[in-house]
Amino acid sequence: MKKSVEDRIAEHARHLGFDAVGFCRAELPDEARARLREFVEAGRHGTMGWMEQRLDQRGEPKTLWPEVRSVIVLGMSYAPAADPLATLRQPDRGNISVYARHRDYHDVIKGLLKHLAQFIVKQGDGVEVKVFVDTAPVLEKPLAEAAQLGWQGKHTNLVSRDEGSWLLLGEIYTTLELTPSEPRAGSCGSCTRCLTACPTDAFPAPYQLDARRCISYLTIEHTGPIPNEFRPLMGNHIYGCDDCLAACPWNRFAQASRQTKLTARPDLIAPKLEELARLDDPAFRALFSGSPIKRIGRNRFVRNVLIAIGNSADPALSPVAMELTQDSDPVVAEAAQWAVQKLGEKATCLQ
Template identity: 40%
Template sequence: MSLSEQVLADLSAQIKSWGKECGFAEIRIADVDLSHAEAGLQAWLDAGYHGDMAYMAAHGTKRSRPAELVPGTVRVISARMNYLPSSESWREAEKQHTPDTAVISLYARGRDYHKVLRSRLQQLADKIAAQIGEFGYRVFTDSAPVMEVALAEKAGLGWRGKHSLLLSREAGSMFFLGEILVDLPLPVDEPVGNHCGQCQSCIDVCPTKAIVAPFQVDARRCVSYLTIELHGSIPVELRPLIGNRVYGCDDCQLFCPWNKFAQSAVVDDFEVRHGLDHARMVHLLLWSEAQFLRMMEGSPIRRIGHERWLRNIAVGLGNAAVTMRGDPEIVAALSSRLEHPSDLVREHIQWALVQHVSAIN
């Protein structure tokens, strides 16, 4: 397909307008040359910072060379979608969780973002096809070896913060990213400068000190990795640092000054479900596997499974001993899981009970 420069320029403007109709906050376009990012990716992998996430290294250069992943690709349509639930005082609310309340990352309290973004990116692709006819493309939402932050940064959606997430002057970092790799030589947008300056709030506040240097995260220490990606036992020395964070961690975003500009979602998919913004851990621990699967239907949390869900909550309840030592309701809930068939669950339940016994003594 051969389109004139003017047609491509008009199409680019139309894509950005259609993007707003599909629920995206912003759409920008970049070429797919990520050669500048390859060395950093390899150094991160060589340092072992990816932990057990073998998929991060499994695809070789395809992760930093989109045209190898999808032959014919010359541009990326990079999109961001806000996910913050509608609340002006969200940061204050997030700092007021009680020790027995489960802290679940804000992005995971509503519908699974993979499904939401993929569907809406497909809608956008369909609009393009309706305008120009068939073209080569592939939609991605954190679902394939794509360096989406590097692509979004190149497209000008923001800059990479010291916590390694993308930051926008207009929207902070409380948004999802998605991409459409296309074979259309659309005009590209300019990147923006880095505006972190001397600030290192994200580094200072990280509970496990996982941000080992500006722009360098050791995933093996990150609470999000430990509670979501890690399949086995959570290292004993890191358990007390996790506190009551049972699925992910927002601390580096919560204390980032740029998130005073964070924007609420315009789609209702990300509104809180099942009271997950203030759920008590003793109640969550008592969910059967069938209850867990039913309650987490359509949620990103479902993918960790019931076993790791119980593992994480056990750690949270163990850490509650710091201020609620020997609490009868917590001890009873933990004790009810002592005979769980999973070695992983029993190990963390026993650890949690020891924290309460030790606190009493």
């Protein structure tokens, strides 16, 4: 029996290393567009102005590319081999989000998508494709839900029956008319573990996120001083946060990622805060070459490290924080002053 074009594409995608593949029409439900608009109109996107600037293109794939007929959504597991939150119990170490402990996934997935795209254009005369990996106004999670890779959980991230919350996404827009994937059951039910796991109460309600309170947003997207109300709640998170993802019970079905390029670098699993705080710009760039962390720059990263030092209650970290009170970047210097003050307060309490 001859395989369908969908089966051939899915088979080749899995051969390339993708763990999930689905198909949907190049359109989004009204609910997804309304949710996006409400999120932006409420200001919950914070300083991420790019979300507001291309709002229409995000909500309607054909606005981005009028010729698109179908969307192929690919997922790749990045499930960690060990407890992703173990570092939270080591206050002198920094906790880096699982997705940033290895090569930049944008580069890894985009390369594989291009290989798959070459295969797809051979499936018919005049077939056209465009590939995306979180680099264009594409509403990835609603498209992944439409393609039956999973559903958007109460933490607003995608939840997969097979990979839990550990799934990186990429999309291929195509002029091919493809049959949408069959619906798959799955839901969060009455579970609220992801909501209660959030240290900063970033979820006003189930299925709603206020990015301005999210540690991932604060440590990655937010450019100025981190608001004082959130600093003690950040613990030793220095780049991103996995607390809500790690709490998901569906993760029990996830197997450790089989993609070797997504295997965590040993030096990024539990790096010492003191060593990170001493990074100058060249050392920062060298350490995080090929890593998504590099894009936020040394100053923003060291700011995060200093917040973690202030939360560490470790007086041995006070000297490095004191040195950085003279840093040339005013945001770094202010974070260092805060860290010195917090460590001093803790030392006084212990006397």
